[in-house]
Amino acid sequence: MEHAPLKLKPREERRLRGGHLWVFSNEVDTAATPLTDLEPGQPVVIQASNGKPLGAGYANPHSLICARLVSRDADKGLDRSLLVHRLKVALSARQAMFDRPFYRLVHGEGDFLPGLVVDRYDDVCVVQMGTAGMERAREAILEALEKVIRPRVVILRNDTSVREQEGLERYTETAVGSAPETLTVEEGGMTFRVPGVGGQKTGWFFDHRENRDRFAAWSHGRRVLDVYSYVGGFGLRAAAAGAEEVVAIERSEEALDHLQDNTEVAGLEDRVAPLHGEALEVLKALREDGERFDAVVLDPPAFIKRKRDIKSGLEGYRHLNQLALQLLSKDGLLLSASCSHHLGMDQLQDAVRGRARHLDRDAAVLARGHQGPDHPIHPAIPETEYLKAVFARILPTQ
Template identity: 50%
Template structure:
């Protein structure tokens, strides 16, 4: 028996272990037998053994009495303590998948629950690792995570990008800083033979959206020789990839001046200035302006931020997706391609497709769905945890009725 047997116990009510035994990793506060094990007895992030009502161990996890999801299971049974050794093992298992998938070290290395480390995200940019902890348990294990990353990967630097709003649900502060080593030069991601400069401290999320890598790989047959508009471009990932795949002209649009400045640097870095331009503008305003000046594009790519961040935002967010798709269709040529995506977990795939279809009918257009898109395989879906599948999209052909 490992040290795990010495952790304090968190006991569940009768029958509340079924979801965990079916593979889920979350415990909600109303599932705990607080008479036997009061949640107030635990410190935020404290490691515990999770027991069913008959006091049989389910496994080892961590507790946060201040959160609706009050515990997360990290390992089943009592064979493993929750320590650096377990984290190193999980890192190596995660690494073996990514090394099978990618020829270069640019990918999401750890995707939380799906990689057995709930509350932890690690993105790899060559010899720089950018991490996020979104739970008190992982925040408390930060030193052990750092040691495990150094042991498994020997990086030049580990940056903690802990400024996500979701941390407030766990009563955690927001910050971004270097946790190990030093950044000696701008952080670079390589994708599709191109190089993109990223900002791990001031940029969005962890600096790059690896979840769209596989989808960007599918662009070539649609963009060759075409005029392309990349809306909500961020660092130009879709647009520059399209240009490298043979698009005749690409316009990248983003509302952030910082992002547009970085797109321009990435255009120069990849010698694509003859075909790619970057425009600072709100997506809706720019689509309206392009329609009014009768601009037309053969391919429009929509990769907006999440419009439905919470369940209660669904109705409003759905209207925003429909409106964005409708405005994009108004600037398409007669036989054109629309790539449309949503990273909102609370926007189901069928609801996104409905938004596209409603937009098409309103404009008297026909849509053919050519390909369905999902997150890249370095963001594996956990079959028992629906929340691990959030990205959805479609490559559509849009025709006159």
């Protein structure tokens, strides 16, 4: 199908010229190019108000973000050739950063492929297509992966809530090969087994790699509490680095089974104690039992998914951090993380400071962490920077 024109209103092209990749519906000159004439995922040439092409992209008339730019060259749309090129560029960056093929290969806008995520587990790729344009390019994506990576298995985890905003159905499917029950991840000299199709996100959280490195390095000799442990990424890395004991809290029975499996594979059964239950309830029970830990890591799911959730979500982070602080020893280490884009680093840090002061304690920030380099941030799109972590020493009031 030929690229349909999508003309912007006067002066609305400034953001795109500055590097952004999104077009919002209120920026389109609908009198000249009606959105109602477009199909979800349809290729378009985005034009300035004077008709000059700004680049090629794809549209979705039913979404607030009604178009996404994929190339500054109006003649190069989202096809197999462009996908192969972008995958090769992304792969070269990962190969320069990592010596083993376990990483996020494509991070949407950060790799100039808006709406596409690809995580690599050696010869298995887990793909998420979050937009109508990427769903429409499904076969071209699979062909490009075959050309660049030649994966043995490709799993489509198209089951995220963001697809509903695009008017897409959720589904999970094995597009290439036969999906294994578990995927293998190598990190920090350890091997982890994660769910093949039923786990959180794509099975593993590659974005926290550097934060796990740092937390593990500071865990030697400490009694550690790993909250929202999932399959044990933080906790088992800490135990392997010499933590005295790790208590890992997880509510998902499937994740807990993988955590126990990973514990056995690492030979750490004598130092890792899994706890099944809702995080907040288990934290309260541990407090009532008088338990104390030298280090606590908090890696909760996003409490703030939309702007209107900021007030309640921020209160949720404060409450969670207070419960954790009540379990910390006199001189303890707290790692407090958030994957909510709408919560800034300073807000998270302030939640730690404020709850510490509420308990008559002081917080000294030792480091601040972010998403890893295989999750590149697009400098014109703040939404691509989402992960933050505060490493704080918690002390009695000085």
